[in-house]
Amino acid sequence: MKNTVATFQQMKEKGEKITMLTAYDYSTAKLMDECGVNGILIGDSLGMVMMGYEDTLSVTMEDMIHHSACVARGAKNALIVADMPFMSYQTGVRDAVYNAGRLMKEGRANCVKLEGGAQVCEQIKAITDASIPVMAHLGLTPQSINAFGGNKVQGKSEEAAKKILEDAYKVQEAGAFAVTLECVPEKLATLISEKLTIPTIGIGAGAGCDGQVLVYQDALAIFSDFTPKFVKKFADVGALMREGISAYIEETKAGTFPAQEHTFKIEDEVIEKLY
């Protein structure tokens, strides 16, 4: 059954954990959908894990639309959440609504995610008013890496924790249907999850959130440039890929691949005439 923003809300109300993973292509999205994940995020993390950039800042609307459309073709049941890339909404309400609309029309997303609290509430309200559901994103917001001076845990001091809690109330009031909490202390994320009526989706925010999201290349040990502390490697797919790729190279070089069962036949009398 198709997961919608209403499904997410009902799951929070029933105390059922919401599962989300990132995906950026058709085959992976289809596989995740078959496993029954509730939501798929086309994160702007694609800048690092798919495109090899050092951060998310260079990701464009065209990149996001392209990958979102690939995922949407593969996932029929998961809620499709597309990230709004850096500078696609910070520049104003009109840009925000226009670009969110493109992610829905061209990227076939079901909703969008954007980073920030009070400073983007006008955008959240305007996008929501255009019938596009918005997931907010608080705590470590990677598009602010230069302002933060690196990828650090957020909300540890009383002042910083209070600001994240206030921002959470504000994005909820502006119309966000859910909020991602990234790299915040577990007790703060739990408190926010208890106080808000909308679901919280944690990444590096502990088990008290209403749901979890992970970048799938981290969770399956495919991306090895760096691994944040909050990542659990659920399977070593990276090792399996290395094994498979090495076996392919070895067998091809040895001439044992392709074998007879991988080849197509032609009648001998046809081929003999060509010699």
Ligand code: KIV
């Ligand atoms: O871009 C992304 O993958 C994200 C997650 C880390 C939440 O925003």
